[in-house]
Amino acid sequence: MRVDLFDFELPHERIALRPARPRDAARMLVVQGNGPFSDRHVSDLPDLIEPGDVLVFNDTRVIPAQLEGRRGEAKIGATLHKRIDLRRWQAFVRNAKRLRVGDVAEFGGGVTAIAEERLADGSFVLFFEGEEPVEVLLERAGTMPLPPYIAGKRPTDAQDREDYQTMFAREDGAVAAPTAAxxxxxxLIAAIAERGIGTETLTLHVGAGTFLPVKADDTDDHQMHSEWGRIEQDAADRLNAVRERGNRVIAVGTTSLRLLESATGEDGIIRPFAGDTDIFITPGYTFRAIDGLMTNFHLPKSTLFMLVSALMGRERMQEAYAHAIAGEYRFYSYGDSSLLLP
Structure with missing residues (x-):
């Protein structure tokens, strides 16, 4: 499909630079089938889904994966994208023309990394020197990797260490937050439990590729970056049981949705999963695992706007986003939410 079919105009003032407080006070646009849109709040969620339904969260934890440093006299920046092993990370490098294979980058606090390899997409494999775990080094030298549409408008600060982390964060490895959660x-979780709604967790370490624009003119020519995820056997069994009894599996966030769909066969059975996924969901895709999605508002021409268009229909989502813009909803990572129930 043509990528420009997924474009829309978003006023800059609609981009949220801080989250709502309290978090569950954020607004939520409910899009249910072809019915009228409903303007609600996240705190209303327990009243909007049924007892026996299950919400699926991503328990990945964002690491301080943004690094600023030098290679000799040249300033460079690195955004870690994906772990390769205990000491190696794939990274997007700013001012990459000043970094060559074999160079040592210094990031302050005694943190250094060797540029071991330059990959086909222009990113580098960085090997972090020393004996301390890389996570310890990042806590010392790194900052939270806020999306460019926020970081370009204000500096990252101490408050972002708390704001850009979900209450479910357990497993270190993400370089972007699963923002729906x-x-x-x-x-809110107590109200959900009281209503008889279940919760499950899985892990998908969100990569910086989630921020990359689609540069191709056609979706067939876009290459997704892979991300590592895991679904345990017992969680898969419980989710299969939910659908067998006629209740719904509702993904909280596109990351949860993408991993669930990656782990589900054509027979509709969710299976345990541990590995990389580069699933790219566009209109025409047949959903196998999920019955609904809670998600924030996404960028024009992004893979995530294509995903929600696959779930609800492209014209329907264009109408929903036009409604949200006119209604002054807040967009992107720190913005408001939507509940999509096809």
């Missing part, structure tokens, strides 16, 4: 609070 940023809206959840202990109070």
């Amino acid at each position: 940023l809206h959840f609070t202990d109070r």
Whole structure:
């Protein structure tokens, strides 16, 4: 499909630079089938889904994966994208023309990395020197990797260490937050449990590729970056049981959705999964694992806007986004939410 079919105009003032407080006070646009749009709040979620339904969260934890440093006299920046092994990470490098294979980059605090390889997409394999775990080095030298549409408008600060992490964060490895779950609070989870709605977790380490624009003119020519994920056997069994009894599996976030769909066969059975996925969902895709999605508002011509268009229909989502823009909803990572129920 032509990528420009997924374009829309977004006023800059609609981009949220801080999250709502409290988190569950964010607004939520409910899009249900072809019915009228409903303007609600995230705190209303327990009233909008049924007892026996299950919400699926991503428990990945964002690491301080943004590094600023030098190679000799040249300033460079590195955004870690994907772990390769205990000491190696794939990274997008700013001012990459000043970095060559074999060079040592210095990131402050005694943190250094060797540029071991330059990959076909222009990214580098960085080998972090020393004996300390890379996570310890990043805590010392790194900052939270805010999306460019936020970082370009204000500096990252100490508050982002808390704001850009979900309450479910357990497994270190993401370089972008699964932002749909940023809206959840202990109070909201308690109300969900009281309503008889279940919760499950899986792990997908979100990569910086989630921010990359689609540069191709046609979706067939776009190459997705892979991300590592895991679904345990017992979680898969419980989710299969939910659907067998006629209830719904609702993904909280596109990351949860993409991993669930990657782990599900044509027979509709969710299976345990551990490995990379580069699934790219566009209109025409037949969903196998999920019955709904809670997600924030996404960028024009992005793979994520294509995904929600696959779920609800492209024209329907264009109408929903036009409604959200006119209604002054807040967009992107720190913005408001939507509940999509086809």
